[in-house]
Amino acid sequence: MRGDMRGDMDEDEDGHGGMREDGHEDVGGAGPRPGGPARIPPPRASVEDTGLPLPAPAAASGPAPLVLEHRVLKSLLGAWALAACSADETSAVEEHLGHCGPCADEALRLREAVGLLHPAESLDLDPTLRTRVLTSCLDRRPPRIPVPEWAAPYDAETARLDALLQDIGGSEWHAPVRLRWFEGEGPVSRRTTVAGVIAHLLSVDGLVAVALGLDDPLGEPDAERATPQDRTEAYWRASRVPPTRSVRGPWREQSHGIVRSVSFVEEGAPPAGGVAGGEASGRLTVAYGGFDLPLSDSMLDRAFECWVHAGDIADAVDYPYEPPAPRHLHRMIDLAARMLPVSLAERRRAGLSDHPPRRLVTAGAPGRSLRLEIEGSGGGEWLIPLDSPGAVGSAEHEVAHVALDGVEFCRLAAGHVSPEEAAAGQDGDREVIRDVLLAVASLSRI
Known part of the structure; x- marks a missing residue:
C-alpha cells in the first residue's frame, strides 16, 4: 500500500517533495528541510499600513444617556x-x-x-398612645369602678415598663444596670441587673401593698418599719441565685393588684383580700420606714420611681424610652415641689446646709420663698417656702428664681445628675439656690 502511494508521487532522490506541476513547492505533510531555514509564516499585514479607515468601535450595551437642555x-x-x-x-x-x-x-x-416638610418619623410608638386609647375607650364606655386620677400615673408607668420587659430577650435580663441616687453631699450608686431592678420595684411597691391589706412579697412581719433600701437588700440577700426574668410575674401581678385595690378604696367598696370598704384614700398612709406618705402621694412616688428605673433598664438594653404623659409628669413634679421644704429642713437638721433660716415662720404664715419654674412638658410654677416646712410660699418674699426643664428636674430629683450639672437658669440669692438644688437631689433614694 505504501509502495503504491509512493509510486504515484513525484519524488526527488532524497524522498522529499519537489516542485508540483503548477510551480509551487509541495509542502504537504513534510517538515522543514534538514539543514535548511525554518519555515516561519510571514507577519500579517496591519490595517494601519493599508491606508484604509479604522473600523468604528462596537456600540456600548444599553440605552444612551438622556441629554436634556x-x-x-x-x-x-x-x-x-x-x-x-x-x-x-x-x-x-x-x-x-x-x-x-x-x-x-x-x-x-x-x-x-x-x-x-417631611421630618424623620420614629418607628417607636408614642408613649402617650396607651393613655389616649384608654381615654377614648373610657369616654365611650366608662368603667364601673374607674382608676382614680391620682393612681393613673402608676397604672400607665407600670404598663409601659411591662411592655419594655416583654420586648427584651432572655439574656438581657442579666444586663448590668447601675442604680444611682444622692446622699449627703454626693452621688451614690449600686450595681445590679435588669432582673435586680424589677426585684427592687417589687420590694418597695410591697409597702403600698401592705398598706392596702395585700400580701407582702417579702413576707416580712414588720414591713412598715423597714426602709425601701432595707427591703431591697433583704430581697437580694434572700435570693439564693441572682433574680431572673421569673421576677416579672410577681411584680406584674402585684402592680395590677395595687391598681385594683386603690380603685375599690376610692369607691369605698372592699376588694377581695383588700382593705375594708369605706376607707377614703386620704386617711390611708404608706409607711416608708422613716416617714409616711398619703396613699395618693405614695402612688405618685411609685409611678416616678417606676419611670426612672424603666429608663435605667432601657439604657442598659439600648431601648428607646420616652418621658411620661405631660399630665402625669406634672403630678410627679408637683409632688417633688411639695416635698422640697421637708427636704430642706432635714438637711439643716443633719448639718448639711450652711444657710440656716433667717427667722422662724409659724405654720401657715408667708416667708422667704424661691420661685421654681419648670419649663416644657408637664411644667408650671411653684413658690417653695425656705424657712420652715409649714410656711406658705409668698411672691412678696421671693428671694431667688430657678428655671429648669421638666425632665431635667426629674433627673435631678432621681439623683441621676448632680446639682452642679443641672442646667438651670438662676437669679437671686446663690446660697439659697444651691441649698434648694441640693434638697431636690436629696429627694432621691435607691
Missing part, C-alpha cells in the same frame, strides 16, 4: 428633591449638578426644604 434640567430640580424623577432623569440631573454651580445650590436648598 439646561432649562429642562432646572425645571426638574423640584421633582429630583422629592425623589420623583425617573431613573434616567435622576442620572441626567445629578450629572448636571456636578458642573453647574447655580443649579447645585438650588438643589441643596430644595432638598433642605423637603427635609423640613
